[in-house]
Amino acid sequence: MTQAPTRPVITEDTAEDVDRLIGAVAHDIAEDPFPVKGLDHIRFYVGNAKQSAHYYSTAFGMTCVAYRGPEQGYRDHAEYVLISGSARFVFVGGVHGNAEATQHYARHGDGIADIALEVPDVDKAYQHAIDQGATGLGEPHDVTDDNGTVRVAAIATYGETRHTLIDRSRYSGPFLPGFVTRAPIVERPAGGPKRYFQAVDHVVGNVELGRMDEWVEFYKRVMGFTNMAEFVGDDIATDYSALMSKVVASGTRKVKFPLNEPAVSKRKSQIDEYLEFYGGSGAQHIAVATNDIIASVDAMRAAGVEFLDTPDSYYDDQELRARIGQVRVPIEELKARKILVDRDEDGYLLQIFTKPVQDRPTVFFELIERHGSLGFGKGNFKALFEAIEREQERRGNL
Numbered sequence: 001m002t003q004a005p006t007r008p009v010i011t012e013d014t015a016e017d018v019d020r021l022i023g024a025v026a027h028d029i030a031e032d033p034f035p036v037k038g039l040d041h042i043r044f045y046v047g048n049a050k051q052s053a054h055y056y057s058t059a060f061g062m063t064c065v066a067y068r069g070p071e072q073g074y075r076d077h078a079e080y081v082l083i084s085g086s087a088r089f090v091f092v093g094g095v096h097g098n099a100e101a102t103q104h105y106a107r108h109g110d111g112i113a114d115i116a117l118e119v120p121d122v123d124k125a126y127q128h129a130i131d132q133g134a135t136g137l138g139e140p141h142d143v144t145d146d147n148g149t150v151r152v153a154a155i156a157t158y159g160e161t162r163h164t165l166i167d168r169s170r171y172s173g174p175f176l177p178g179f180v181t182r183a184p185i186v187e188r189p190a191g192g193p194k195r196y197f198q199a200v201d202h203v204v205g206n207v208e209l210g211r212m213d214e215w216v217e218f219y220k221r222v223m224g225f226t227n228m229a230e231f232v233g234d235d236i237a238t239d240y241s242a243l244m245s246k247v248v249a250s251g252t253r254k255v256k257f258p259l260n261e262p263a264v265s266k267r268k269s270q271i272d273e274y275l276e277f278y279g280g281s282g283a284q285h286i287a288v289a290t291n292d293i294i295a296s297v298d299a300m301r302a303a304g305v306e307f308l309d310t311p312d313s314y315y316d317d318q319e320l321r322a323r324i325g326q327v328r329v330p331i332e333e334l335k336a337r338k339i340l341v342d343r344d345e346d347g348y349l350l351q352i353f354t355k356p357v358q359d360r361p362t363v364f365f366e367l368i369e370r371h372g373s374l375g376f377g378k379g380n381f382k383a384l385f386e387a388i389e390r391e392q393e394r395r396g397n398l
């Protein structure tokens with residue numbers, strides 16, 4: 001039997017390549033009631049932004065590009081902007097006890113406060129959202145510095161999470177007004193990948209029991225998003241854990257939001273554990289797209305990132321091997337790294353999940369390498385949950 005090539009098959013040189021990595025499709029956003037260009041950034045409130053910026057630089061290979069804090073006259077927060085390809089994250093810490101980030105951190109631990117969207121027309125998007133019943137958290141307004149003007153507004157989504165809407169077409173600075181360019185925090189290790197991921201593929205929200213459909217309807221009504229095919233119900237429930245999941249996405253599929261709710265099960269589900277420790281609904285995981293998951297996992301593991309374990313039986317299962325068929329690397333290479341495989345009618349994907357990235361068992365990351373599949377690894381959910389449950393059991397929360 002000939003083995004598939006081990007080289008990455010998609011390069012990352014152009015915007016079109018990145019679109020392929022995240023499964024984007026052709027679609028004219030001008031037709032949309034709420035046109036979205038893509039994710040602008042993801043804003044974390046953390047307990048210590050300085051150390052988070054270091055961790056995400058060394059462990060996730062991100063590059064610090066901008067900063068804003070007391071030195072620039074912003075008295076409440078220190079904010080570090082890190083990028084990896086087209087993905088952009090802001091790690092925000094409070095510099096005193098009454099700062100918004102400090103309060104958010106006390107309630108939720110390190111968590112995602114804002115999933116910001118780039119839109120061509122902030123006023124139009126905001127008005128549509130409000131007309132459709134969204135809660136406004138900031139009316140459209142301009143913010144200006146020497147590098148130009150951005151127009152921003154914000155609406156509420158699940159829990160204490162928000163969507164800032166940004167038009168940055170008239171702005172040329174390193175991030176947003178007030179931010180200054182900042183040099184990378186660490187040097188990239190010689191010989192490793194240039195970066196460990198290229199884009200954000202999807203952001204998953206956990207909501208309370210019985211509220212998933214409400215939030216699915218919210219994204220359909222407020223943002224004109226549509227359901228993607230993947231739906232998870234009883235068929236992926238294990239003996240101990242269960243969840244329901246549906247996926248909504250923008251017309252281009254550049255923005256994809258799976259939404260989970262716990263399902264009734266014999267023991268506490270992983271979604272219940274999240275809701276308890278996060279203090280309500282919130283973003284559960286961020287999937288980042290790579291064109292070489294092997295190299296990324298090796299580099300991240302070497303830098304101390306912990307990934308979920310997968311039982312060897314997963315790889316030795318004949319049914320699974322038959323279903324997976326031929327993928328670009330020998331299955332032994334996947335097994336050695338605990339990388340999961342899923343296949344559907346459009347192709348396959350490789351994926352792996354980190355353990356929670358802060359003290360609370362809440363937010364984690366996923367690495368995903370798509371080869372045609374527009375799925376989210378439904379076939380792996382059972383194997384994944386069993387692995388998560390082993391961790392939950394170790395913490396005494398099962």
Ligand SMILES: [Fe+2]
Nearest residue numbers: 204287366376
């Ligand atoms: Fe995911």
